[in-house]
Amino acid sequence: MQHPDQKYINALLENDVVILEELYRKFSEKIKWMIIRNNGAETDAADIFQDALLSIYNKAKTGNFTLTCPLEAFLYLVCKNKWLNTLNKRKTQKVTITDTEGFNYIGEDNFKLAEECVLQQERNNLLTEKLAEMGGSCKKILRLSWSGIAMDEVARQLNVTYAYARKKKSECMARLIALVKQSPRFNSLKW
Amino acid sequence: MDESKHFNMEQIESYLSGDMPSEEKLRFEANLESDTKLSELLHIYRTIDAEMHNTEKYSSREADLRNTLQQLNAVYFKSEVPVIQMSSRKQWYRAVMSAAAVFVLMLAGYSLFFKSSSNTSALADRYVKENLLHLSLTMDGAKDSLQQGIAAYNKKAYAQAIQLFEAVYKAHPDNSDAIKYAGITYLVTKAYTKALACFDELAAKKELFSNPGMFLKAVTLLQRDLQGDKEQAEQLLQQVVNEKSDGSKEAARWLKK
Numbered sequence: 387m388q389h390p391d392q393k394y395i396n397a398l399l400e401n402d403v404v405i406l407e408e409l410y411r412k413f414s415e416k417i418k419w420m421i422i423r424n425n426g427a428e429t430d431a432a433d434i435f436q437d438a439l440l441s442i443y444n445k446a447k448t449g450n451f452t453l454t455c456p457l458e459a460f461l462y463l464v465c466k467n468k469w470l471n472t473l474n475k476r477k478t479q480k481v482t483i484t485d486t487e488g489f490n491y492i493g494e495d496n497f498k499l500a501e502e503c504v505l506q507q508e509r510n511n512l513l514t515e516k517l518a519e520m521g522g523s524c525k526k527i528l529r530l531s532w533s534g535i536a537m538d539e540v541a542r543q544l545n546v547t548y549a550y551a552r553k554k555k556s557e558c559m560a561r562l563i564a565l566v567k568q569s570p571r572f573n574s575l576k577w
Numbered sequence: 578m579d580e581s582k583h584f585n586m587e588q589i590e591s592y593l594s595g596d597m598p599s600e601e602k603l604r605f606e607a608n609l610e611s612d613t614k615l616s617e618l619l620h621i622y623r624t625i626d627a628e629m630h631n632t633e634k635y636s637s638r639e640a641d642l643r644n645t646l647q648q649l650n651a652v653y654f655k656s657e658v659p660v661i662q663m664s665s666r667k668q669w670y671r672a673v674m675s676a677a678a679v680f681v682l683m684l685a686g687y688s689l690f691f692k693s694s695s696n697t698s699a700l701a702d703r704y705v706k707e708n709l710l711h712l713s714l715t716m717d718g719a720k721d722s723l724q725q726g727i728a729a730y731n732k733k734a735y736a737q738a739i740q741l742f743e744a745v746y747k748a749h750p751d752n753s754d755a756i757k758y759a760g761i762t763y764l765v766t767k768a769y770t771k772a773l774a775c776f777d778e779l780a781a782k783k784e785l786f787s788n789p790g791m792f793l794k795a796v797t798l799l800q801r802d803l804q805g806d807k808e809q810a811e812q813l814l815q816q817v818v819n820e821k822s823d824g825s826k827e828a829a830r831w832l833k834k
Contacts, residue, residue: 398642401638401641401642401645401768401770401771403645403735403736403739403766403768404736404737404739404740406645406646406649406736407649407736410649410652410653411653414653414654418654428654428655429654431654432650432653432654435650435654436643436646436647436650439646440639440642440643440646443639443642444631444635444639447631447635447638448631506628509624509628510628510632513625513628513629513632514632517629528629529633532626532629532630532632532633532634533633533634534630534633534634537594552587552590552591552594552596553587555590556586556587556589556590557586559586559589559590559622559625559626560586562625563618563621563622563625566621566625577620577621577624
């Protein structure tokens, strides 16, 4: 069943400044203290909080996201997962944040959804990073093909034949997949 | 070794796009059943296509949201200033040299800004800074919602300002100032998609004697500066000049640069 806090998810989707300000007012303090208590600084908390909201937005924008628990608990889980990943990347002394601020009641589905939000954002970051390493013609054809236009229109815009555009796209995808697979992060991202 | 080269990636593209002839499709699906590597590759290909399609589709909205969150971050999280311990002459010297370096960089940035002011985007940026960061209380100063919105805007309480301007416009859709101020508030908070929607709505009010909607839309596009925005803004500025509508003087000046 949809939780009344779904309004905050809708505010992210609609970039509703008023409701988003309410979200910050109600929830930012708890996240700040969780991070400061666990080897972080306030600037880390700011980055994690913003990144967590963008992760939730990215998951919700595809239309398959129903919040069934309070946002405070869900956001705490997403931020905690992100902060643990950051600490692992920094190779800080092993840190485990054991408390969930009494949020254990939120159910297994929400734990999974929070994890999926973080993973999806990490996959997206890796793809964007690897795409940037590719040549200009590959970037162009891939971006055009992802922009929602049909492949024959992509071919027309690039002034090539449909067959060539499709062949080129699959070659570029092969290159992108190879780059992504070479990354040490690939296996942990649950594709 | 890169196993993706063992398979014909074009077949995967053809299969996913629905272009594959039915006989070939049956063979391909039979291969998928027996070949786990092919099946994994198809899954990754499909995941990347779907995720990047969504990234491209929502890139403009995400940029707007990111800007809003950055503004709110600045309010709700403190940025930390490093504490410099200056206990010796050497550290004093370092601090003075650092300050000098910062000053030189600021000077270089300042001169670069003014050198690039011939660029239309920079002119639009200056226009926003000089003309839109403060709104005038144009009526009798009565404490109606629009005036309260202007007061909130001038205090940079943008969320409150938006709420007030939108409430006024909802109650009085003929109040063009309310939609104009809502658009300006979205513009300065870098919520460009919403600003563009407001200015489109304003520009569509043909009954107005004076209508800055088209000009403000051009300013917004120049500020957003995504692919194609500058070209669209220049067309709008030209239209503003041709129709001698609000902002035509600035538009003519910017187009000449």
